[in-house]
Amino acid sequence: MIVLEHVTVSYGTGTGRIFAASDVSFRVEEGAAFGLVGESGSGKSTVLRAIAGLIPHAQGRVILGGREMSTRRSTAERKMAQMVFQDPYGSLHPNQTVDQTLSMPVAIHRLGDSDRRISSVLREVGLGREHRYRYPHQLSGGQRQRVAIARALVLEPRILLLDEPTSALDVSVQAEILNLLARLRQLHGLTLLMVSHDLAVIAHLCERIGVMSNGSLIELTSADALASGRVTHPYTRQLLRSNRGFDRSGAEIVDAAS
Amino acid sequence: MSTALLLSVRNLRVTYPGDEGDLVAVRNVSFELGRERLGIVGESGSGKSTTGRAIMGLVAAPGRVEADEMRLGGTDLSSLDESGFRRLRGKRVAMILQDPKYSLDPVMSVGQQIAETHRCHFRSTANAARAAALEMLAAVHIRDPERVYALYPHQVSGGMGQRVMIAMMLIAGPDLLIADEPTSALDVTVQHQVLAIMDDLVRSRGMGLILISHNLHLVSSFCDRVLVMYAGRVVETCAAGELAKATHPYTRGLLASLPELGRRRAELPQLRRDPAWAEG
Secondary structure, three states, X not given: OEEEEEEEEEEOOHHHOEEEEEEEEEEEOOOOEEEEEOOOOXXXXXXXXXXXXXXXXXXXXXXXXXXXXXXXXXXXXXXXXEEEOOOOOOOOOOOOOHHHHHHHHHHHOOOOOHHHHHHHHHHHOOOOHHHOOOOHHHOOHHHHHHHHHHHHXXXXXXXXXXXXXXXXXXXXHHHHHHHHHHHHHHHHOOEEEEEEOOHHHHHHHOOEEEEEEOOEEEEEEEHHHHHOOOOXXXXXHHHHHHOOOOOHHHHHHHHHHO | OOOOOOEEEEEEEEEEOOOOOOEEEEEEEEEEEOXXXXXXXXXXXXXXXXXXXXXXXXXXXXXXXXXXXXXXXXXXXXXXXXXHHHHHEOOOEEEEOOOHHHHOOOOOOHHHHHHHHHHHHHOOOHHHHHHHHHHHHHHOOOOOHHHHHXXXXXXXXXXXXXXXXXXXXXXXXXXXXXXXOOOOOOOHHHHHHHHHHHHHHHHHOOOEEEEEEOOHHHHXXXXXXXXXXXXXXXXXXXXXXXXXXXXXXXXXXXXHHOOEOOEOOOOOOOOOOOHHHHHX
């Protein structure tokens, strides 16, 4: 469903050129869930944005649903992969009601039957009729993230791209959103690509996991391998240790690198 | 470890008046702190940050702080006015906030900001303050203090910014450090480095530490004792290492809702809130 071949994304030119992602290759089968982990600046969100078509990739191939994506995407190509952003406070238009936020993509893609689509997608993400005409500030963080997920789903995409979808939420709300995503994946046979810095969250939802550091994919592994500690790259080991709570040995390695 | 009592809080209440009646952010919170590391965990809106701010005298009007007792060492905090708190803050109790990008002054070099704290509290000369700031930067493991002294906040990384914050907060030698989500804006590997530095300094100076966080793993692995807050109340107090054996349904629910490596569940148990927890 998603194939990346030697994808490179860079900013700037000449000596000021920065490679945000270099030579990243992986594939995700239809209906599978793939996770990308890494720290800020590791390029994980860059890869996600390149797949979504939000930033152009300089080299390599991005193939979605068997079609190679060019710099300009058709409406149908855009409809196929939809994205949910990290911060539901920042990603929803503050002056538009939930209804307006959801009708816009339906209108742009000329899907028609807007009313039915919106009420059914709201039901799917666990929001009621009473939420439909509210503004984002009248919703809780978890409800906003449900709206953001509904915004992506209303176009009936085949791929859902998730950029840290739960890191701005409390753990009890995080559990609700993770359950919702798992259920929607089942229901629609969605292919998920999720980015997070939280190994436990990634391993919960995704079977296969890529670890990124400094713009490169340094290890391809599975949730099972992570859980049993069968990882090869020292950086992955360190991430794994850090996720298990405060540990001084985790601190010292970084000191050497900073 | 808690030989000398540093802080005692009895029945702390913080209220914000509103159009539809008063909003009680903190209700009857009581705890004592020695020279130890106390963690306060809870979700957003549980009152954990407000508790920390009340101790610092940072609850702005029209918010009201009331307590039967609130003492820091020999000082009665509930009787202090703003100028009394200003003398206290920095010198006796200091606070580290979440994101160094927002809590440092963007138009002043980081070194000057640290030196300013020293000058305020010790009326020191510019040279002495500079020397003290450089020493403090070295104490938070910054390799080249002279170079970093002249940098502006936007020129330092998150981890370095938070170490600068620690330097600034500890330079006046407070007895109590309140760290409100000090590492939530940092990458996991850097988090531990910052915590280790904070821990070393707090221990070697014999200070008390209150770590406010939403991260249960972090608090249970770092602190000595943990208070769990829900809806403005402390619902449970336990030894940090025993958090896994917590008994309150809220704490248990929070722990259960965390995804865990090596324990794959098709569905995570969702927290069912009992209105009785808020009444207690």
